[in-house]
Each structure stands twice: as structure tokens, then as C-alpha cells.
Amino acid sequence: MNILNKCNSALGALITSSNALASVWVFLMMLGVVADVLGRFLFNTPIVGTTEMITLSIVSVLYLQLAYTLRSGSMTRSDAAISRLIKRHPRTGYTLDLVFSFAGLMLMIAIMSMAWPKSIDAFENGFYVGVVDVFTFPDWPRLAIVFVGCGLTGLQFLFFIVRNLVSIFDPKVANS
Amino acid sequence: MEAFEIAILSVAAMLLFIYLGMHIAVTLALISFIGTWIIKGNITVATSLLWVSAHQTVNNFVFAVIPLFVLMGFLVSAAGMGRDAYDIGQNMLHRVRGGLGMATVVANAIFAAITGVSVASASVFSKIAVPEMIRHGYSGRFAVGTVAGSSVLGMLIPPSVLLIIYALIVEESVGDLFIAGIGPGILLTLVYCGLISGMAIFLPRMVYAEKLTGSPAQNDLAYGSDDTTQNDTSTLRKIVPIIFLVTLVMGGLYGGVFTPVEAGGAGAFLALIFALARRKLTLATLWEVLIDTSKVSATLLFLIVSASMYSRMIGMSGLPGEMAEIFNELGAGFYGMLALYVIVVIILGTIVDSVSIMLIMVPLFLGALKFYEIDLVWFGVVTVIATEIGLLTPPLGLCVYVVHSTLSRPDITLKEVFMGSAPFALAMLFALILIIIFPPISTYLVS
Numbered sequence: 001m002n003i004l005n006k007c008n009s010a011l012g013a014l015i016t017s018s019n020a021l022a023s024v025w026v027f028l029m030m031l032g033v034v035a036d037v038l039g040r041f042l043f044n045t046p047i048v049g050t051t052e053m054i055t056l057s058i059v060s061v062l063y064l065q066l067a068y069t070l071r072s073g074s075m076t077r078s079d080a081a082i083s084r085l086i087k088r089h090p091r092t093g094y095t096l097d098l099v100f101s102f103a104g105l106m107l108m109i110a111i112m113s114m115a116w117p118k119s120i121d122a123f124e125n126g127f128y129v130g131v132v133d134v135f136t137f138p139d140w141p142r143l144a145i146v147f148v149g150c151g152l153t154g155l156q157f158l159f160f161i162v163r164n165l166v167s168i169f170d171p172k173v174a175n176s
Numbered sequence: 177m178e179a180f181e182i183a184i185l186s187v188a189a190m191l192l193f194i195y196l197g198m199h200i201a202v203t204l205a206l207i208s209f210i211g212t213w214i215i216k217g218n219i220t221v222a223t224s225l226l227w228v229s230a231h232q233t234v235n236n237f238v239f240a241v242i243p244l245f246v247l248m249g250f251l252v253s254a255a256g257m258g259r260d261a262y263d264i265g266q267n268m269l270h271r272v273r274g275g276l277g278m279a280t281v282v283a284n285a286i287f288a289a290i291t292g293v294s295v296a297s298a299s300v301f302s303k304i305a306v307p308e309m310i311r312h313g314y315s316g317r318f319a320v321g322t323v324a325g326s327s328v329l330g331m332l333i334p335p336s337v338l339l340i341i342y343a344l345i346v347e348e349s350v351g352d353l354f355i356a357g358i359g360p361g362i363l364l365t366l367v368y369c370g371l372i373s374g375m376a377i378f379l380p381r382m383v384y385a386e387k388l389t390g391s392p393a394q395n396d397l398a399y400g401s402d403d404t405t406q407n408d409t410s411t412l413r414k415i416v417p418i419i420f421l422v423t424l425v426m427g428g429l430y431g432g433v434f435t436p437v438e439a440g441g442a443g444a445f446l447a448l449i450f451a452l453a454r455r456k457l458t459l460a461t462l463w464e465v466l467i468d469t470s471k472v473s474a475t476l477l478f479l480i481v482s483a484s485m486y487s488r489m490i491g492m493s494g495l496p497g498e499m500a501e502i503f504n505e506l507g508a509g510f511y512g513m514l515a516l517y518v519i520v521v522i523i524l525g526t527i528v529d530s531v532s533i534m535l536i537m538v539p540l541f542l543g544a545l546k547f548y549e550i551d552l553v554w555f556g557v558v559t560v561i562a563t564e565i566g567l568l569t570p571p572l573g574l575c576v577y578v579v580h581s582t583l584s585r586p587d588i589t590l591k592e593v594f595m596g597s598a599p600f601a602l603a604m605l606f607a608l609i610l611i612i613i614f615p616p617i618s619t620y621l622v623s
Binding site for chain 1: 193194195196197198199200201202203205206209223226227230231234235236237239240242243244247434437438440441442444445448463466467469470471472473474475477478479481527528529531532
């Protein structure tokens with residue numbers, strides 16, 4: 001049990017840092033939009049590159065925060081049926097929950113398996129967003145964030161799988 | 177098997193897994209992946225669909241409206257403007273029979289005009305309005321019903337995250353959807369107020385607590401002039417920031433000064449300034465607001481990503497066309513199809529959250545309904561109201577759960593909340609039928 005707890009808190013620390021980064025990023029997004037608007041009204045010139053930076057922020061915030069939404073139970077699911085099942089038939093309920101976590105893990109692995117080569121590709125070929133000579137920004141960090149975010153989320157699903165496995169064999173542990 | 181049959185099976189499997197408790201975004205993405213694979217007989221199409229959706233769907237400037245309006249909603253709540261809205265409503269209406277109930281409705285409508293997240297309204301007003309109403313002799317059931325019922329105004333009156341998401345998935349203007357929500361929002365507010373007034377006069381037992389039925393009409397008046405009533409200057413101080421926010425966001429959008437993204441950014445910034453000026457925002461609360469914002473945004477964006485896979489799978493299966501044909505053969509026509517849509521959406525609303533229902537049902541029915549050249553903006557408003565009715569209906573009405581868990585009082589059971597919100601769900605259905613029969617209620621203001 002001790003090892004499981006240690007892994008959990010290590011994972012928690014990683015996810016919390018990613019969460020913090022995403023939260024600061026959202027704030028910066030807002031400031032960016034406001035600065036752009038002010039620039040347009042006061043000085044008649046929008047700030048170069050704001051649109052590109054804000055656009056790439058959306059995907060970044062999404063994937064940086066994905067693991068935390070899963071961990072904190074905010075990732076949308078309809079949990080009435082399964083919590084009833086866990087209460088009445090714990091083994092069946094935990095098995096079903098395990099299957100669902102496994103499905104999540106599979107999805108994350110599928111996205112990662114494509115995000116990795118695409119990030120490398122974008123890095124090596126110097127893909128960028130924006131307009132040459134005005135503003136450009138490399139595209140690989142955004143794709144790498146997709147990879148990292150799905151990795152963290154996948155680890156969280158993996159943790160749920162292990163926890164459900166433990167609960168199936170020893171329902172008391174889950175309740176304590 | 178025909179492609180559309182595979183799509184039907186996929187939708188059925190999705191609903192089953194969602195009901196059983198699989199994460200909705202995971203369900204949509206995985207089953208669409210498998211569905212596409214089978215329809216195309218080729219895994220490469222499915223994998224490229226997955227990758228394109230995962231990194232490209234929301235990689236568009238306009239999707240920044242989601243985090244920005246969510247941020248604005250949380251900042252406005254942190255600034256204590258929900259309490260202000262409630263005080264304004266109470267001051268306007270406390271002398272009328274059933275006035276506190278109506279005040280809750282009006283407060284929700286006012287608050288809805290500055291926030292786009294309905295969960296925020298449900299939790300803010302459960303804490304403020306319910307104790308106040310019970311203290312003034314209302315029954316607990318009626319008090320919680322009023323709060324749950326009126327919290328759905330938050331999704332109808334702009335700004336609204338639900339209207340934003342609809343606009344993004346059908347590629348309509350966010351501004352038009354916002355404007356189309358104004359008329360129906362006002363209509364529903366009036367219908368609710370009429371309902372409360374009618375119940376207070378003709379069915380006082382449903383409104384006031386048992387022990388006070390002797391003089392139900394007195395309750396509002398008797399307690400009307402206590403500490404919660406403020407003088408005019410204080411009301412003014414509360415209403416001015418709200419007017420500022422509404423003017424900036426809606427005025428900016430309607431006047432064409434702001435794009436939706438800019439309106440969201442400016443609104444969030446102004447809400448931040450108000451919260452700071454009132455010293456409501458410590459570093460810790462700001463941090464909480466930012467975490468909540470990015471969490472809610474990530475949840476919504478990930479649902480949109482997976483739903484885009486689903487809607488492409490539905491599109492390539494040709495299911496919407498088949499549905500339209502079947503309906504034509506049955507002679508059900510446009511209204512038959514619309515009625516089926518509304519019923520399905522309401523039923524789904526009892527087990528799934530409103531964003532998910534919208535993302536699942538709109539691609540399915542829109543393809544079929546577009547043969548009738550419907551107004552997409554009006555259809556969005558109809559969809560939002562229909563999903564929100566489900567949020568008040570057992571077994572899983574989401575608003576009801578939020579109210580119940582925020583209050584966590586032993587004397588108010590989940591059943592009480594459902595019973596209390598039932599009249600409001602019926603009132604919504606009434607408003608929805610009006611809007612379906614008279615589309616101008618929603619589309620009149622849209623140029």
C-alpha cells in the first residue's frame with residue numbers, strides 16, 4: 001500500500017504543477033486579449049502575434065489541465081449508476097470502473113502515439129504558426145504539450161486501474 | 177452492414193456506456209474511433225481523425241471565448257456580485273406577495289446577464305436565497321425549487337457558455353446566439369414570476385411552510401422591512417457595476433466594437449478590477465478562480481474535441497439523411513421531428529449534463545432538420561431550453577444535485593428539491609412551446 005501511496009503523491013505533485021502552469025496561462029491569455037484591445041483603441045495598432053499566441057494557448061491549457069480534471073473528478077461522467085453498483089455489488093462495480101479507466105488509458109496512448117512523431121516532425125522541419133517577417137512561433141511546443149498532457153492523464157487512468165484492482169480483491173481497502 | 181446502421185449502433189453503445197459511467201469524452205472519442213474504422217474499413221482514417229481532432233479542433237482563435245467567459249463568470253462570483261443581484265431583486269420585490277421567490281428569479285436573471293456558468297448561479301443562490309426564504313416563512317421545498325428552477329436562466333441569458341458552445345459547433349456567430357437568448361430569457365423570467373405569484377395567491381400551501389399557513393400573505397410584508405432591506409444609494413452602488421459589465425460585454429458585441437473573444441477578455445478584466453476594488457480578491461481566491469477556470473475550460477474543450485470526432489463519424493455515415501427520409505415516409509414532417517428531438521433531449525438531460533447532450537444530439541438531428549431550412553440561431557435557443565429542462569428532472573437533474581449538495585441540510589432531501597423544481601420544469605416547457613410556435617421571441621432582435 002505504501003508504494004501505491006507514494007506513487008500517487010508523486011503523480012499528484014506532477015499534475016498539480018501542470019495545473020498551476022495552465023492556471024497562470026489562462027490569466028495571461030486574458031491579459032493578452034485586453035492588451036491587444038487596448039493597443040488597438042489607444043495606439044491604433046494591435047500587438048503583433050497576440051492572435052497566434054492566444055490560439056496556441058487554447059490547446060495548451062486544455063492538455064496541461066486534462067489530468068487534473070480527471071484526478072479532481074471534474075471530467076464529465078454520469079456516476080449515479082456506477083456508484084450504486086459499487087455500493088451493492090462492489091466487485092462488479094470496481095471491475096466496470098477498471099474497464100472504463102482502461103478505455104481512458106487506451107485513448108491517451110492512442111493520442112500520444114501520434115503526438116510524439118508529429119512533435120518531432122514539427123521540431124525537425126521547423127513548422128511554425130504566423131506570417132513570415134511579421135510574427136512566427138514554432139508549432140512543436142504545442143504538439144509536445146498534447147503529448148505530455150495525455151501522458152499525465154494516462155498515468156492518472158493507470159493509477160485508477162491499479163486502485164480498482166486493489167479494491168476488487170480487497171474492498172475494505174477502498175472504503176478506508 | 178450499412179454505414180448508417182453502424183452509426184446507430186455506435187450512438188446506442190455511447191448512450192449505454194455514458195449511462196453506466198464511462199467518462200463522456202472518452203466514450204465519444206473511442207466509439208467514434210471504432211465506428212469510423214468499421215465504416216471506412218480502414219484504421220488509418222480513424223487514427224488520422226483522432227489526431228486531427230485532438231490537436232486541431234480547438235486550435236482556433238475563436239475557442240478562446242470559452243476560457244475567457246468562464247473566467248469572467250468565476251471572477252464575478254468572487255466579487256460577490258451574486259449577493260448584489262439578490263439584494264437588488266429583494267429591494268424591488270419584497271413588498272409583493274411571493275416577493276422573495278420572485279426576487280430570487282430576478283436576481284438570477286440579473287446575475288445571468290454577467291455570468292455564463294450556470295453551476296455558479298446554482299451554488300451562489302443556494303447559499304444566499306434559500307436560508308433567506310426559509311427564514312421568511314417559505315417552505316424549504318419551494319425555496320430550493322425556486323433556486324434550482326431559476327438557475328437555468330444562467331444558460332439562457334447571455335453571456336452563456338452553452339450558447340457559445342452551440343455557436344462554435346454549428347459555426348454560427350456567438351454574438352447572434354447571445355442576442356437570440358435575450359428574448360427567451362426575459363420570457364422565462366416573466367413566466368417564473370407569474371408562476372410564483374399564482375402559486376402564492378392560489379396555492380399558498382405549496383409556497384409557505386405549514387406552520388405559517390394561517391397568514392401566508394403576511395410573511396413577506398411582516399419581514400419586509402428588516403435588516404436585509406437597504407436604502408437607495410446602496411442599491412445604486414450595487415447596480416452600477418452590473419450595468420457597466422453588461423454594457424461593456426453585450427454592448428461591445430452588439431455594437432460590433434468587440435469580437436466575442438475580446439468581449440470575453442474585456443468582461444473578465446473588468447470583473448477582475450471590480451473584485452480587486454472591493455477587496456474581495458486575495459491572492460488565494462484569485463488562484464482558486466484561475467484553477468476553477470482552467471479546470472472547467474479543459475473539461476469543456478476536451479468534450480468538444482471528442483464530440484468533433486463523433487460528429488464527423490455521424491456525418492460520414494449518412495445517418496442524418498436516413499433519419500430525414502424515415503420521418504418523411506412516416507409523414508411526421510418538421511414538427512414531428514422537432515417534437516422527437518425535444519423529447520429525446522429532455523430525457524437525456526435527466527442523465528447527462530447539458531453540454532454533452534448538445535454535443536451528442538445536435539449533429540445527429542441538425543443534419544436531418546436542415547432539409548427544412550431551419551433558423552440555426554433559433555434552433556440553438558430551443559436546444560438550450562430543452563436540455564435545461566432535463567437538468568431539473570429526476571433521476572439525475574444536474575442543477576438539482578448542485579443545489580442539494582451546496583446546501584447539505586438534513587431537512588432538505590434530494591426528493592424535496594426535485595418536487596420543488598417540478599413546477600418550474602413545467603413552466604420551462606410552456607416557455608419552450610411558446611418559443612417554438614413564435615420564433616420571433618428569440619430571433620426578433622437578431623439582425
